[in-house]
Amino acid sequence: MTSDQRLSGALGRRASLFTRLSQAVSRWAGKPATFFAAAGLIVVWAVSGPVFGFNDTWQLVINTSTTIVTFLMVFIIQNSQNRDTAAIQIKLDELLSKVEGARQELMDLEELDESRLEAIREDFQRRARTARDQDRPDGAG
Structure with a gap:
């Protein structure tokens, strides 16, 4: 099997469920509307403070929810960054392999x-x- 055939096979494969999910979450998280929705939730939480007497449960709600979201987003962002970096490196390696006079020993420097x-x-x-x-x-x- 040639490298072009292997590449065609790899390009034709469907991404894993985690990859599709992380791509969707990354796209969604990067939108201005998502920022404003998150800011709105914080405002609602802050305004509800007097209703709940600023008690421990009221504070626990925001602390727990932001901790969980932050923890999960670390992995989503890292996955997205790893995938993007790998794609860029592959594209650069392809250019190095095709440009006459390019130093091919620079491929795969990472x-x-x-x-x-x-x-x-x-x-x-x-x-x-x-x-x-x-x-x-x-x-x-």
């Missing part, structure tokens, strides 16, 4: 350890400084 990445970044910074210095008109400084 798998290197921090010290190796830092050495490569420093190399590119040196190259950038050299290129800027060469492009600078005489006397500019």
